[in-house]
Amino acid sequence: xxxxxLVSSLVGLLCFGIGPxxxxxxxxxALNQIKQSGQSGRGMAIAGIVISGAIIAMFIxxxxxxxxxxxxxxxxxxxxxxxxxxxxxxxxxxxxxxxxLISSR
Numbered sequence: 001x002x003x004x005x006l007v008s009s010l011v012g013l014l015c016f017g018i019g020p021x022x023x024x025x026x027x028x029x030a031l032n033q034i035k036q037s038g039q040s041g042r043g044m045a046i047a048g049i050v051i052s053g054a055i056i057a058m059f060i061x062x063x064x065x066x067x068x069x070x071x072x073x074x075x076x077x078x079x080x081x082x083x084x085x086x087x088x089x090x091x092x093x094x095x096x097x098x099x100x101l102i103s104s105r
Contacts, residue, residue, distance in 0.1 A: 001030035002041030005048025012055045020059075023052035 009023030027049035034042050 001026050001033055002044035002048065005030050005052070006044045007048075009048045009051035009055065012052060020052040020055040023048045024056070027052065 005023050005026035007023075008019045008026055010019075011017075012019030012023055027045045030041060030045035030048070033039065034045060
């Protein structure tokens with residue numbers, strides 16, 4: 001069980017999956033078995049527990065930081081609509097008067 005704890009916690013270093021949780025559980029089971037039977041492997045069990053606990057703590061800190069960071073709001077950015085920009089030319093002069101199209105009767 002101590003070896004399973006250490007291996008599971010080391011696998012948890014590669015990915016935040018179920019590895020650290022299994023490493024923690026296997027570590028505590030191994031410590032209990034070592035205490036009852038006097039077998040060796042206490043160091044591996046403790047190492048598995050410590051590594052798993054550190055990975056779980058880092059994951060929790062990562063989640064808290066990600067939750068506290070402001071999200072990027074993309075609604076205020078202008079996007080390209082596919083049309084050419086509109087050009088508006090303004091002048092200060094008045095346009096010339098148009099000739100009377102309707103003749104007086």
